[in-house]
Amino acid sequence: MPRETGSHCDDALRVVDSAALARALPVGEAVEALRAALRAGLDVAATPPRSRVPTSTGQLLLMPAEYGEHAGVKIAGVVPGNPARGLPRISGAYLLMDATTLRPTALLDGEALTLLRTSAVSALAADHLAAPDAGRLVVFGTGPQAFAHAVALHQVRPLSAVQVVGRDPQRVARFAERCEEVGMTASAAAPDAVADADLIACCTSSTAPLFDGRALPAHAAVVAMGSHDPGARELDTRTLTSGTVVVEDAATALREAGDIVIPVQEGALSAASLVPLADVVCGRHPLADGGPRVFKGTGMAWQDLVVAAAAVSGPA
Template sequence: MNPTALPLIDADELARRLPMPQAIQAVEQALRAGLDPEADIPRTVLDVDAGQLLLMPSTTSSYTGVKIAGVAPRNPARGQPRIIASYLLMDAATLRPTALIDGSALTLLRTPAVSAVAVDHLAVPDAARLVVFGAGPQAWGHVEAIRAVRPILSVGVVTRRPEQAANLVERCRKAGLDAETVPSEAVANADIVACCTTSRTPLFPATDIASHAVVAAIGSHEPTAREVDTEFVARATVVVEARAAALSEAGDILIPLRSGDIGTEAIAGNLSELVCGAVNVRPLRPKLFKSVGMAWQDLVVAAAAVDGSS
């Protein structure tokens, strides 16, 4: 094969091929069609001098793919993204490369899309108030995705970086949303909370969250880091992408498990079970969707981007 003939899908082309609503639909449809998140291939995490190298392969009957992602904590100080990734999509039958995709752009699309699928099944129908922790690309992605499934009118931004916060607020306002920077206590009035940070400790106390609210925590994939506290996990209806992944990587779940404050039964279900209506979502309890990011999500969205253009 001629490597120069391989389609290269950059961030702009990916956005053109697969707008956020279509990415959300692709994830939902894959789960409804029987995709089992528990059967996904575990990612390999390698410690390197710059940080971590993540290898994330997945396969279906149509496609096989792998994302290679570098997580370099010192990159932002150098003016570089913290996470840089590439994605290779291959034909499942022959393993012949089909497309090379900007893996960072793919992550920025699939992560909010997955959160939006969970939020769509967990949030009250008239949820209009969103609070976002963090002001990076994932924060905007979650604003874009969540407003695709709920009638969001206002966005509160909580961050320690004033310049980033101002940029996100301005972007939200240009998109027709009422937006402002707010203190963490603003979660008390939120219908939906998106945690998109690198924090290793809880961002707010459990008592601040309303009983009807949904929290999507996507910022960490390390067993020792978390964005929500033990009391909230114990109080909430907890949904994860997959039990296997959560019990391996999700500090939000693992820390209270290790302390004995919860048992594994605290996980009410995985994303497939939620989509298929097999999770008991109690109306008077807050809801937590905990995501660590999984390879099947990249594959589903990458395949949709390629198939949708043909």
């Protein structure tokens, strides 16, 4: 089957590499594609659950979905040992298909798509949860998702300062340089920087809480995307019980999100209190003041599909 990187011709499988995806769909447009899909009635709860297949070095993830004129599936490999090899922890590919015929129409870089859709979902949530004048971001992590989140959040709230918390001073310095290169003022910080933050983005593979939730300002908005493991968490119980908690889908969060599962098992957080992101975006759940607002994402197949479709042919 003929292939053209980042281009299209009749009866050809369009191959969209990372550079072509960046050209086709800036993160701000990805945010709007996701917002439009939710407001058009996309049923998040109908998304098939992620399939996980253990391998000798990690996991193989399968994430299928259908919406509108498109269907698709992401095949992703998660290998915790890859960063030590100089390789990304997550890699893969996305196959976009016509929903009626299920004929493949495009093959997208799975790593680039995951970076884009994950940061765009977090930015969409932050756009509804953060104070209108939020300008101070604390980001935990120095990897690709952490940087993608800083860029995406800058699209919905022009950031006056980015503070970076990481374990490796050299990586923190390079992260700050990259932020400066795209017009954001950035510096190294410690976890207690959350006390003065408007926005906090948790983008790590940590299995233990990154900061003390007692330090969070009442007006802060927190987004956490680091894991879909029910035994891992980036946020402590205090963070989850001090304000409003928004999730992509309650059933998915209760199955996959350790940040949610653990405090629910402790009896500290009620599953009934979880607010679906679609209800916030569509105005069905007005947000009250009086405590931090938290979004915990796990990543769902509908997000990959909506963003892939928008990149290739406009919104799904």
